[in-house]
Amino acid sequence: MDRKRHIAIFTTASLPWMTGTSVNPLFRAAYLAKDGEKKITLVIPWLSLKDQKLVYPNNTTFGSPSAQESYIRQWLEERIAFIAGFTIRFYPAKFAVDKRSILPVGDISEIILDEEADIAVLEEPEHLTWFHHGKRWKTKFRLVVGIIHTNYLEYVKREKNGQFRAFLLKYVNSWVVSIYCHKVIRLSAATQDYPRSIICNVHGVNPKFLETGKKRFEQQHGSNRAFTKGAYYIGKMVWNKGYGELLKLLHDHQKELARFEVDLYGNGEDSDRVKEAASKLKLTVRVHPGRDHADPLFHDYKVLLNPSTTDVVCTTTAEALAMGKIVVCANHPSNDFFKQFPNCRIYDDENGFVEVTRRALGEEPVPLTAAQRYELSWEAATERFLSVSELNQVSTTAETEKKSSKGFAWVSLNLWKNMEDTSAYFHHLALGFEATRRAFGAIPGSLQPDEEQRKELGLT
Secondary structure: OOOOEEEEEEOOOOOOOOOHHHHHHHHHHHHHHOOOOEEEEEEEEEOOHHHHHHHOHHHOOOOOHHHHHHHHHHHHHOOOOOOOOOEEEEEEEEEEOOOOEEEEOOOHHHHOOHHHOOEEEEEOHHHHHOOOOOOOHHHHOOEEEEEEOOOHHHHHHOOOOHHHHHHHHHHHHHHHHHHHOOEEEEOOOOOOOOOOEEEOOOOOOOHHHHHHHHHHHHHHOOOOOOOOEEEEEEOOOOHHHHHHHHHHHHHHOOOOOOOOEEEEEOOOOOHHHHHHHHHOOOOEEEEEOOOOOOOHHHOOEEEEEEOOOOOOOOHHHHHHHHOOOEEEEEOOHHHHHHHHOOOEEEEOOHHHHHHHHHHHHHOOOOOOOHHHHHHHOHHHHHHHHHHHHOHHHHHHHHHHHHHOOOOHHHHHHHHHHHHHHHHHHHHHHHOOOHHHHHHHOOOOOOOOOOHHHHHHHOOO
C-alpha cells in the first residue's frame, strides 16, 4: 500500500498509574513509531477529577487531557533515546472501585475516525469489550489484535464464590474476544486459552534498566562490589499480587531462614494487612512505601523475591533481570519466558523456595550476554509483535476471501461468520440497555459519557 499503515493502540490505564497496561502500551507505541514507517495512535482513558483522586498516586491530578499528555510524554522522554513520533488521544472512562479497574464509557472505537481505521491493537481486549456498545471492532478495523495482559480467572477464584464466578467469566471472556478480535496474543500460558491465539511475550523493559545492568556488570569486573544489599520485593500492595504468597513462605520457614532480611516496597489497599502480617514474623521484614523500580535505591539489591502466581508476565521480574539481579520465582507458566536467563532461579515447592533463596543470597549474579540483554529489550519485543501479528498480510485478507472457492470450505467459513455476526449482534443488543448493563456488572451511567466528560474531551 502507498499510504502508511495506521495502528491504533487502545489500553485500559495510563500514567501516572504505574501499572503494566499504562507502561507497556506506551513503550509499544513509541517503538512501533520509531522507524517512521507507520502512523501510530495511542488511545488511553481520561478520568474526571474525582476518579483521578482515587487512582493516581501522590495526589497527582490533571485539569485537562493536554496536561496529562505532557506528563506522559515527559516521562517517556526521560527513558528513551529517540523522538517518539506518535499521537495520543483520550477516551472517556470511569473507575470501578469494586473491580479496581478503569472501564470505558460509550463507544471508544469512535475516537478513531472511520477513514483512519486500519489496524487496532486492544491491550486487554476482554476488559475493553465486556460492556462495549457501538460499532463492531472487526467491522470498523481491517485487523484487530488483542493482547491478553491479565490472568482475570486467577484473581476471581480468590474472591467469594470464586470458582463459580471464574467459570462464568471464562466464557464471557471467550465470547467477547472471539467476536471482536481477529488475532489474540497471550503473553504467557498463564492466561486462559482463546480461539485463534498464540503465546508470545511481546513486552520489553525500560531501557534505563538495561543501562543499569551494564554498569553493574562493569562493577562486577572491577574492584567495587556490584551489590551491597540482599533481598527485596516490589509491587502494588495487594494481597493477591505476591504479598500473600511471600509472607506465607516466610512465616512457614522462619527457622530455616534465620537471620534472613527482606524489604517490601509498595502502595495499595492491602498495605495495612501486609504490615500487620510482616510485624508478626520473627524475621526482619521491612515494609516501605512504593517507589519507581528505576529508583537508584534498588540498584544495590542483589535478589528479587517474586513468588506471585497471578501475573501473566511480570514486568518487575524482567526489570530485575535487566539490572543484572538474581530473581527467585515459582515454576509457573508466567515465568516460562524468563527461564532462558541464568539469573532466573526457579523453585517447585516451599522447600525449594528456601533452598533457592539461601543459595541466591550466597552467590553473585551471572553477567548477561549481549544477546540476552537484547532479548529483554523493546526492540526485540517489537520484532516479536510484528512477526506474530502478521500486519503485512492485512492487505491481502479481503482479496483471499474473494478468491475462496464456493465449495464446502467456503460454506463452512460463511456459516461460522454468520454465527459470529449473530453472536455479536446479541452482545450489542444486550449491552444497549442500562438494566442489562448493570446486571453484567457495568458502571451505572456508562452507556454514554456524561456532560462533564464531553466538555473535558471536546466531544459532540
